[in-house]
Amino acid sequence: MTQLIQVEQLYRYYGTHCAVNNVSFTLEKGEILGFLGPNGAGKSSTMQMICGNLAPTSGQILINGIDLLDNPKEAKRELGYLPELPPVYRELTVDEYLGYCAKLHGVPRDKQRSALAQAKERCGLTEVGERLIGNLSKGYQQRVGIAQAILHTPAVIILDEPTVGLDPIQIREIRELIRELGKEHGIILSTHILPEVQESCTQVQIIHKGRLVLNDSIEGLEQQMRASSLVLETRAVPDLQRLTYVDGVQKIDDLGDRRYRIFHDKDKNPAERIAELVVSAGYGLLALSPERRSMEEIFIDITTHTPIVEEPTP
Structure with missing residues (x-):
């Protein structure tokens, strides 16, 4: 694969405030990168540096192999940009x-x-x-x-909030266009709309307080969305103590009305054993299904619970 963007150890300070903190990533031909982050996370500063509109405090940016700082005109010829x-x-x-x-x-x-x-x-x-x-x-x-x-x-196309203010039909058409363009170019899609990333992108990146806290493929994100929990519904009240002894089960929450949330290890799915136990014990198995976390839940979890270590001013 051809690397169209290489960002290495990018920093940007405003006075003593570190807005972009040691950010590194690559973009290859055929990839559509969804770039997410809450307000004030450093997303706009990172995008401006990649576009050559803002000088980094330190770090390197290569656009299709051309150093953006050493050869700005040549590097910018490899960029196409659509602002919000x-x-x-x-x-x-x-x-x-x-x-x-x-x-x-x-x-x-x-x-x-x-x-x-x-x-x-x-x-x-x-x-x-x-x-x-x-x-x-x-x-x-x-x-x-x-x-x-x-x-x-251009080798790289950067799109900033390309579907804001459009109706559902227009959004679908623009998403299809982005996917089509992604076959011939590398695309960075900056957006606040989480479903946009799932619909259009092959990669996802989340920046929080200047640091990249997630850099994964959409397949990897889908894996994270498969939460490590099951919801059990029974006809009779089961012996929860017996269920907790099943290998891989961490804990069980009673949701009321004979519904239970069963938390389990990520690498172990005890669904089959739980179903066998519920049926053999005569509790009456009505439903047993895996839970899924939404992308919004993952985003909030990452941006509210990820510890950030402050870097000293260089």
Whole structure:
């Protein structure tokens, strides 16, 4: 796999406050990275440093193998960026605006026409080239914003809250577009919308108080969402003491109405043995199902219970 972004030991201080604390990660071609964090976590500072708009206090950023600090112009040519508010000019047509952006991106004159046609086709804008941007729906304006970010075929596309304010149909369309773009590029998707990450991304990263507290694949996140607990429902009141003796069971909470939450070791699932015991003892097995934690619960758990060690000012 081709590494498109390499971030090594990134720090950013504002006075004595460490906003970004020893952050390191990579992004490869074909990966869509969901970048999450509560307000004030250092997410915006990290994104600004990757885009070259903010200098790090220390650390290294390589964009498609080019050092962003040593060769900023060359590195930035490998980036496409869509801010939270798309930088579109409402009084221009789609073609006029994208033509202007092509010049800003340094697309050669003889390649501008084909670059515009390709970007419009990929973003579903072929039929609206002559329409004023101000007369387009917010979803289409967002597509125009994405089109300007990919005109120069960058290696990396950075999208900041790309579906905020869209209706459900528009959100679905933009998510599909992001997944399609992810096949040819590396994408960083900065968002506060947790389901967005599950729907669109292959990787997930959570930053909290300047540190990366989670860096995992979506498959790994799904694994974390499978909570280490079962919910048991019986016809008669069972002997909970007997159930706690089952290998792997940690504790049992009585939820009332003959419903019980059974906590167990992560690497041991005692469901089969519990079912056998409940049936053989005549308690009347009505239901036994694994619980799942939502992504929101994982996010809150990580950002409220992860201890942070303060770094001294360099």
